[in-house]
Amino acid sequence: MEIFGSLKIAGDEENEIKYCKVNQKSKIERILTNWGLKRTGLLLSLTGTTFPDKDKQKEIVKALAEVLASTGAWVISDAIDDVGNILKEAVLEVEAINDYKPVIIGVFRWETFGQKYCKMNRVPQEDKHFTHFIFVDDGIGFDEYRVKLDSTISSSAFGSVGAKIPVVVLNICNDVNNKYLELSVENDHPVLSFGDSKSKMQLTDENMKGKEHLVSYITSANSIEYAYAILKSVIGTNDKSIDILRLSIVWNESHDQVASLVKKSSHWNDETYKHKLLKFALESNNGKTTPTLVSSGIDLATFCQNNLVRLFSKIGDAGCGVDTLGDVQDYVMHETDVLLDIANGVKTNEIAIICLFIWSIFSMRYDVSYQLWRLSENKMTAAVFACKCLERMKKCTGNEDRKTRIEWMIGKYDHRSTWILTKCYADKKNKAKKCLVRERKEFGGTSTLLMANQNKVFIQNNACQAALNDIWLEPLSTDETSNPFWKIMLFMVNPLLAGFFLNFENLDSKKDGNEKCYGAWRLKRARDFMKSTLVKFMYDMLSFLVFLTIFAYAIVFSTNQALSAVNYALMVWVFTFAIEEIRQLFVSNGDYFTDIWNWIDLLAFVMFVVGEVLCHINLEIARIIMALDFIVYSLRLLHACTCLRNIGPKLVMIGKMMQDLVYFLIIMMIVVVSYAIATQSILYPNSPVTWYTFYKTLKIPYWNIFGELGLEDIEDVVNCTNDTMAGFDGLPRCPTKIGTYIVPIMMAIYMLIVHVLLLNLLIAMFSFTFEKVQVENDKHWCFLRYKLIREYYDRPFLCPPLMLISHVTRFVFYLRRKLGKKQSRSSNAFCTHVDKTESDRLMRWERMHAERAKLNKKDLTHLEESSLSGTYTEIRRNLLIDI
Secondary structure (H helix, E strand, C coil): CCEEEEEEECCEEEEEEEEEEECCCCCHHHHHHHCCCCCCCCEEEEECCCCCCHHHHHHHHHHHHHHHHHHCCEEEECCCHHHHHHHHHHHHHHHHHHCCCCCEEEEEEHHHHHHHHHHHCEECHHHCCCCEEEEECCCCCHHHHHHHHHHHHHCHHHCCCCCECCEEEEEECCCCCHHHHHHHHHCCCCEEEECCCHHHCCCCHHHHCCCHHHEEEECCCCHHHHHHHHHHHHHCCCCCCECHHHHHHHCCCCHHHHHHHHHHCCCCCCHHHHHHHHHHHHHCCCCCHHHHHHCCCCCHHHHHHHHHHHHHHCCCCCCCCCCCHHHHHHHHHHHHCCCCCCCCCCCCHHHHHHHHHHHHHHCCCHHHHHHHHHHCCCHHHHHHHHHHHHHHHHHHCCCHHHHHHHHHHHHHHHHHHHHHHHHHHHHCHHHHHHHHHECEHHHCCECHHHHCCCCHHHHCCHHHHHHHHHHHHCCECCCCCCCCHHHHHHHCCCHHHHHHHCCECCCCCCCCCCCCCHHHHHHHHHHHHHHCHHHHHHHHHHHHHHHHHHHHHHHHHCCCCCCCHHHHHHHHHHHHHHHHHHHHHHHCCCCHHHCHHHHHHHHHHHHHHHHHHHCCCCHHHHHHHHHHHHHHHHHCHHHHHHHCCCCHHHHHHHHHHHHHHHHHHHHHHHHHHHHHHHHHHHHCCCCCCCHHHHHHHHHHHHHHCCCCCCCHHHHCCCCCECCCCCCCCCCCECCCCCHHHHHHHHHHHHHHHHHHHHHHHHHHHHHHHHHHHHHCHHHHHHHHHHHHHHHHHHCCCCCCCCHHHHHHHHHHHHHHHHHCCCCCCCCECCEECCCHHHHHHHHHHHHHHHCCCCCCHHHHHHCHHHCCCCCCHHHHHHHHHHC
């Protein structure tokens, strides 16, 4: 019978190592059950003694550590000396990096180690990496017992259900135990020898007959080759009872290797088995095996139907709280503003690929995301979408390492999207522009150009700018020779003449017979002319200049309590502005308050309302508020300048400089306030607690910054009084005598710090910001232009205050659509609906260019997940155990 016990570790009284002394009647199953050991996915049987090559020792340590961490392998070892140290270092490395304690069972003779350890009731520090000991009694053949132990654990009772555990015998030494190796080969256990032991292995021809494939050697000095040699040893057994496919997926094997194993696998017809393997490949970021599994007959729509919720529920540390596909749809909509139609099920493989691609982006699994991106039919849109998601994730993370990785991924997908678009545009310009605005049903009916609403790099592309030019002038022709700017401006005075002298795109001519009369044709062309985004913009600017002129007249010449025609006109104008802001708020998809110009509009509106109300209460305060409101409204004119290449980026510089100024003012405030209080206490002690004291204390130091020193109020004061309440009326208060000497010295130091140091620091900060924006001048201008065109395209064609008519008309049509039985498909220049034939043609043409976008092999070297002992090792271990 077995004798169980536990041994303390020298220097560590808290932890113990379980042991068992075995004899001829001992049952191995009973021992493992007593210890609570249940399952593993791989068994490594290690033997060896001396191995003097220190460089190779380090590589073998790395290889063993990777295998143990990624597969959860058990190790049975009788190794001592150099090989024992190799095992110990590998175990310690796994524990340090992965917080995982592998099962290491030491098998030794009772008389050699067991008797000594049990007598001391201690295990020396050099053996603390073992989790269990089996001490073999003297009457049992040691090598025979080792092989029996390997075979018993290899049985399905201790492995994954329905398959044997693969066993690999590792021989790491110059002194070869030929008997144990022969017995292992007889029992069909593969043997892998490291180092120079090949010449010393003396396996008889009788034992090796027909089993030569079970013995392999490796002399490389590379840890990766060591690790993969173990996998190849298992594959080389050709044992159908071992599920080698799982192990090859854990190792992220090549496409050809996994594809061949899929064909041979007896489990591949099991749908559940296939889904578990694919789910594992996705979760463990296996970029090589994922596309192989997908192309081997897995129905992705069915897979997503069963597994997508579980995948999304594991995003982040706390998950994203999804329980149904509808929750997944809402989560994606909330995070990306893209509505995936999956609440009632994932219906097509393309939508399934996009769902998995979105999951891989959210969960930061780059290798898998790249492979899913390659499988997608909408590669350009998917790359733009990835950048959109990653930008939002970047804003929400405070971890610098994670932020750096997100920026790296953004760079990759930015490059792919612009690369595809550039190739398409170089081939056929009109087709490329159609691809940009084509409705993508798989992404909720949006277009690539709309999805890139925050992607400055993509918007800067020539194809995007060409598409925006078309939208900016539509329905006018983009030919500058036929429609010069001065001619467009001229016919804004009389739009009825525009149809005669301007060229229009894709509109009926005067003689095509579609209109009933000549007058109706002129009105239609006039309406089309006024619907041009450029024309709407110009009308709006002219209207706004008229508004500012009336506003200026009102606050300069007509400020009184009685309401006049001017006041009523201003109210109607401002009311129109307010209605337009409400419309923008409802169509902005939550981005309304992220635009600084909308905040300026709201501030101007609130100040106008407050000013009008106060006109009947306190005219003086009302006049001040209205004057300030005029400044705010005037600033709104700068918004029109964003479309100008030389001015738009300057506004970006000003905005960034204002951010620099906020941080600078914190430093300046500390210096100014501390100096102000110090000088006030020295010059005028015992000052009264009044607002005037606070005002005077801060006034002089502040104006000192701009050169107003005021030394005459300190040194040459003649007519003054010592009354502490002086300063309100009559004579000023006299400074203290000592203050007239000390404060000028303090002022000299203060001016040196403020003028020489702080102001030059501010100039340097502004210069750095200027240079940084100037380098990307064109990118900022293109993005500002995109936003301006997007805003004015959606605006009504009538300018304020006539815009009220357009708003009422739009609202009526909106109610009719809501109340009607049929909902018309909304299509505009930014998102154009095309028929299925044309859509398929454009998709194939885009895919032709996208297929040429290859990933640089060096990219993968930057990703820690590519390592077997990376982030997803626990998932890899669980696959071999739990499937």
